[in-house]
Amino acid sequence: MPTTEPITLFHSPQTRSSGALALLEELKAPYKLHVLNLKAGEQRQPAFLAVNPMGKVPAILHGNALITEQVAIGIYLADLFPEAGITPAIGDALRGPYLRWYVFYAACFEPAIVDKALKRESGNAAMVPYGDLATTIGTLTAQLSKGPWLLGAKFTATDVLWGTALTWMTGFGLIDAVAPIKNYIDRWNARPSVARVMQIDADLLKAHGNA
Numbered sequence: 001m002p003t004t005e006p007i008t009l010f011h012s013p014q015t016r017s018s019g020a021l022a023l024l025e026e027l028k029a030p031y032k033l034h035v036l037n038l039k040a041g042e043q044r045q046p047a048f049l050a051v052n053p054m055g056k057v058p059a060i061l062h063g064n065a066l067i068t069e070q071v072a073i074g075i076y077l078a079d080l081f082p083e084a085g086i087t088p089a090i091g092d093a094l095r096g097p098y099l100r101w102y103v104f105y106a107a108c109f110e111p112a113i114v115d116k117a118l119k120r121e122s123g124n125a126a127m128v129p130y131g132d133l134a135t136t137i138g139t140l141t142a143q144l145s146k147g148p149w150l151l152g153a154k155f156t157a158t159d160v161l162w163g164t165a166l167t168w169m170t171g172f173g174l175i176d177a178v179a180p181i182k183n184y185i186d187r188w189n190a191r192p193s194v195a196r197v198m199q200i201d202a203d204l205l206k207a208h209g210n211a
């Protein structure tokens with residue numbers, strides 16, 4: 001699919017789609033927003049369920065390719081715009097670790113944090129895809145301690161996902177802002193793309209009457 005095909009991001013302010021929006025900004029990609037008001041239940045209307053039967057944002061439409069799931073969207077978009085310099089290419093020594101940390105987010109980290117948020121016991125570590133919460137958080141924290149970014153010296157697209165997620169997770173008190181995490185979040189939030197997304201989201205919330 002050529003990059004010249006239009007990209008539409010199905011977005012709702014201050015949700016997981018804000019990370020996809022930040023990535024589009026980091027990549028300097030051309031895009032259009034299709035905004036959904038989640039409070040008004042637009043994600044459960046047939047028009048959006050035809051896009052994502054899960055009724056969840058983000059989703060993107062690129063030409064006629066439809067992609068849902070923030071991790072798939074991140075990997076897809078970053079591969080589409082390698083010239084932004086934040087996508088380790090196939091053959092680059094960082095490519096494997098890059099994919100590892102993208103997938104670790106969806107396969108281990110977020111499920112562990114959601115279990116914590118819902119006060120669910122995770123049960124037998126051998127039966128749970130993330131093992132246990134302490135090991136999951138410890139694995140991330142050890143990696144971030146190497147810094148400054150998740151893969152070391154180089155900022156990559158996976159930092160957009162992690163920076164966004166760790167910001168809301170610490171903001172909601174779901175994980176402790178220990179030094180490696182706090183320093184990482186501070187570095188992420190100093191990037192111009194974050195300020196742009198905050199402004200876009202604030203304007204959208206105002207339009208939705210939620211400001």
Ligand SMILES: N[C@@H](CCC(=O)N[C@@H](CS)C(=O)NCC(=O)O)C(=O)O
Pocket residue numbers: 015016017038043055056057058068069070071106
């Ligand atoms: N597995 C999805 C989760 C997306 C998700 O949970 N999105 C939330 C917003 S943060 C949503 O759309 N919620 C609307 C609803 O379920 O009503 C992904 O990783 O992209």
